[in-house]
Amino acid sequence: MMTMVIIIVLVVTGVVAVAVAVRALLEVYIRRETTARLRELFGPEYKSVLARYGERRKVDEGLAARGKRLRILVVEDHADTLKVLGRLLNHFGYDITLADGAQRALQIIDSKEFDIVLSDIGLPDGSGYEVITQAKQKQRVKGIALTGFCKDEDIMRSREAGFDFHLAKPVDFHELRSILAQVA
DSSP, rough: OOHHHHHHHHHHHHHHHHHHHHHHHHHHHHHHHHHHHHHHHGGHHHHHHHHHSOOOOOOHHHHHHHHHHHEEEEEOHHHHHHHHHHHHHHTEEEEEEEEEEESHHHHHHSOOOEEEEEEOOEEEEEEHHHHHHHHHHHHHEEEEEESSOOSSHHHHHHHHHTOOOESSSSSSSHHHHHHHHHHH
């Protein structure tokens, strides 16, 4: 009987060790992939982004302590950008929902409540203007445009459509997090 218990303990210990090793390998892979995507998204500033945001900030801890997690809908048609933004925002404690186009975003808005809509403006199946206009008709949300359209008339048009903030690509993640902290 004692031998059987020892064998079971050894097997369980081995399984746990394998699980820990697999998790460590996955974390290394995810870190490499995330770093590569950050390099693409932020360009030469990606190292400063990693350095500035390697730790969760007090703002995020304060939100969690109050039990409030911002619910953010991220709308972006570039798959890698969407994935990286989703991962980063999730890492910092936000409740993230992803949409790869205007029509998908509008479907999601009909079924779920959000605090913020973070949207690209140029989408293949519509525009971020349509998304924020309809979102604001249905919910009390703040809108953040994240776009390559950055002329004065573009900023004015995004405000008229309902965006509260206008950020230029490539994204300055520090600026984005400051805006999220203001909304919170």
